[in-house]
Amino acid sequence: MPAVTGSSRGRRGRRAVAEMNMVPFIDVMLVLLIIFMVSAPLVAPSLVNLPSAGQARNMPGHVAEVILKANGDLALRVDGRKATAYGTLPELMDAVRDLQANDTEDKSTPVVISADKSVRYEQVMDIMRQLHQGQIQRIGLAVQPGR
Numbered sequence: 001m002p003a004v005t006g007s008s009r010g011r012r013g014r015r016a017v018a019e020m021n022m023v024p025f026i027d028v029m030l031v032l033l034i035i036f037m038v039s040a041p042l043v044a045p046s047l048v049n050l051p052s053a054g055q056a057r058n059m060p061g062h063v064a065e066v067i068l069k070a071n072g073d074l075a076l077r078v079d080g081r082k083a084t085a086y087g088t089l090p091e092l093m094d095a096v097r098d099l100q101a102n103d104t105e106d107k108s109t110p111v112v113i114s115a116d117k118s119v120r121y122e123q124v125m126d127i128m129r130q131l132h133q134g135q136i137q138r139i140g141l142a143v144q145p146g147r
Contacts, residue, residue: 062078062079062103062109062110063078063079063080063109063110063112064076064077064078064096064099064100064109064110064111064112065077065078065083065111065112065113065114065142066092066096066111066112066113066114066127066131067083067114067115068113068114068115068116068119068123068124068127069116069119070116070118070119072119072123073085074086074087074088074089074092074127076092076095076096078099089127089130093130093131093134093136096109096111096131096136097134097135097136100136100137108137108138109138110138110139110140111131111136111137111138111139111140112139112140112141112142113127113128113131113139113140113141113142114142115142124141128141
């Protein structure tokens with residue numbers, strides 16, 4: 001019989017490791033974490049500069065205020081007097097056009113839109129757009145000073 005040299009155990013004892021080595025992954029993540037922690041205070045956050053609402057130097061003598069209530073009702077107040085309710089926007093636009101046509105000073109009474117804070121912004125912009133398309137001059141938005 002031939003002599004057996006060597007054992008077959010050496011070949012079977014070495015198997016490929018099927019586990020994922022997580023140590024390099026953790027090292028890379030810790031280095032990235034340190035880099036972001038050091039660089040975060042150095043990056044200036046982007047600030048949005050919003051316009052502030054102040055008082056005009058010369059307040060116009062004649063002002064028309066379009067009021068949009070929370071329930072969608074429209075009204076027109078002229079020079080701070082009692083507001084007159086209007087059912088539709090075209091009726092209100094006709095009243096504003098008449099007001100601007102009857103203005104004896106400069107034929108362009110400023111129109112300010114005042115809306116309840118629960119009214120959607122789209123509705124306010126829609127009214128502003130329709131007033132502009134209806135040839136209404138000098139349209140603005142009312143704000144609360146100091147807020």
